[in-house]
Amino acid sequence: MPHYRRERIAGATYFFTVTLADRRSRLLVDEIALLR
Numbered sequence: 001m002p003h004y005r006r007e008r009i010a011g012a013t014y015f016f017t018v019t020l021a022d023r024r025s026r027l028l029v030d031e032i033a034l035l036r
Contacts, residue, residue: 006014018028018035028035 020027
């Protein structure tokens, strides 16, 4: 896994990507409200 450099700033916003082993699965699309 890559080692990204991040500034440690209080209140900062972070973006991340979530993927499943089965890339054809619609689980993340169907349950997006739970992730928000």
